[in-house]
Amino acid sequence: xxxxxxxxxxxxxxxxxxxxxxxxxxxxxxxxxxxxxxxxxxxxxxxxxxxxxxxxxxxxxxxxxxxxxxxxxxxxxxxxxxxxxxxxxxxxxxxxxxxxxxxxxxxxxxxxxxxxxxxxxxxxxxxxxxxxxxxxxxxxxxxxxxxxxxxxxxxxxxxxxxxxxxxxxxxxxxxxxxxxxxxxxxxxxxxxxxxxxxxxxxxxxxxxxxxxxxxxxxxxxxxxxxxxxxxxxxxxxxxxxxxxxxxxxxxxxxxxxxxxxxxxxxxxxxxxxxxxxxxxxxxxxxxxxxxxxxxxxxxxxxxxxxxxxxxxxxxxxxxxxxxxxxxxxx
Numbered sequence: 001x002x003x004x005x006x007x008x009x010x011x012x013x014x015x016x017x018x019x020x021x022x023x024x025x026x027x028x029x030x031x032x033x034x035x036x037x038x039x040x041x042x043x044x045x046x047x048x049x050x051x052x053x054x055x056x057x058x059x060x061x062x063x064x065x066x067x068x069x070x071x072x073x074x075x076x077x078x079x080x081x082x083x084x085x086x087x088x089x090x091x092x093x094x095x096x097x098x099x100x101x102x103x104x105x106x107x108x109x110x111x112x113x114x115x116x117x118x119x120x121x122x123x124x125x126x127x128x129x130x131x132x133x134x135x136x137x138x139x140x141x142x143x144x145x146x147x148x149x150x151x152x153x154x155x156x157x158x159x160x161x162x163x164x165x166x167x168x169x170x171x172x173x174x175x176x177x178x179x180x181x182x183x184x185x186x187x188x189x190x191x192x193x194x195x196x197x198x199x200x201x202x203x204x205x206x207x208x209x210x211x212x213x214x215x216x217x218x219x220x221x222x223x224x225x226x227x228x229x230x231x232x233x234x235x236x237x238x239x240x241x242x243x244x245x246x247x248x249x250x251x252x253x254x255x256x257x258x259x260x261x262x263x264x265x266x267x268x269x270x271x272x273x274x275x276x277x278x279x280x281x282x283x284x285x286x287x288x289x290x291x292x293x294x295x296x297x298x299x300x301x302x303x304x305x306x307x308x309x310x311x312x313x314x315x316x317x318x319x320x321x322x323x324x325x326x327x328x329x330x
Contacts, residue, residue: 026051026053027102027113027115031109031110032111032112049111051113055117056096057089066083067083067106068081068103068104069103069105072101073098073099073100073101097118099116100115100117102114154183154206154210160174174200177198187200187202187203222249223251223264226266243267247268248265248266248267248314248319253324255302258302260302260303261300262300263314266296267292268293271317274315274316276289276313278326280311306328308328311326312324312326
């Protein structure tokens with residue numbers, strides 16, 4: 001259920017960004033034979049070919065042969081690149097502005113078309129925080145109110161089904177604006193005729209906050225249950241049953257000092273190959289520590305790590321069991 005909620009939230013966000021930012025243009029291409037005397041000319045499919053243009057990013061059509069992409073202005077080549085197989089993506093310099101001819105050159109023919117590259121507007125960064133900007137206007141959700149209070153408020157809302165108009169048969173699903181105004185008045189706005197509306201897009205970060213809190217509570221309780229049960233039944237058949245019931249789990253990643261980190265986990269008896277990997281946010285592997293199914297924790301040296309955020313991942317029998325963040329400070 002949680003994965004489905006996250007997927008729907010991602011679709012909403014991506015869909016909204018696409019609707020706002022997309023500037024797609026389709027550039028038609030026309031064929032020219034460079035060897036007209038040859039009877040058999042290997043060409044692309046007969047369907048019309050287009051280049052998809054999104055500002056200075058071009059996506060070439062699907063052509064089986066290798067090709068050379070050429071950009072010309074006043075019959076002078078200003079850019080050229082060769083691709084072994086398309087579809088391929090070409091990212092042109094933002095300094096290229098004006099009308100250009102494009103060519104996709106194959107062995108016995110080439111395709112050509114025309115496009116316009118516009119000057120890219122400078123991004124307004126006045127509202128985007130940076131290292132030199134003031135951060136007083138930014139407050140983490142839940143910093144003034146406990147995360148549990150936010151979760152309780154959300155859980156107390158009623159989800160309803162309604163019609164937009166009394167004579168409409170289309171049923172919609174939403175929240176009661178009167179209830180939501182008591183919890184998050186900033187997402188409720190007034191409409192004409194005394195009606196009210198809800199800005200559901202602004203609710204997406206709140207839902208993420210609630211999911212994070214639920215995940216954190218589940219992790220903490222799982223760790224406590226494992227501690228209590230395993231301490232009572234260490235070395236017995238009951239301990240094996242507890243491991244099997246909880247399953248392969250990455251419990252916690254906790255710095256114990258400036259030089260080391262304790263990683264706690266549970267593995268079932270059928271795990272024959274397991275390890276913990278520490279990577280940076282770019283995916284570069286920092287260290288990899290093997291563990292066994294009889295282990296419940298391992299200490300990883302962190303003294304040489306620079307300040308930043310790292311990812312600690314538990315793998316069991318080749319499967320990714322779970323990942324937790326490690327924040328390294330001074």
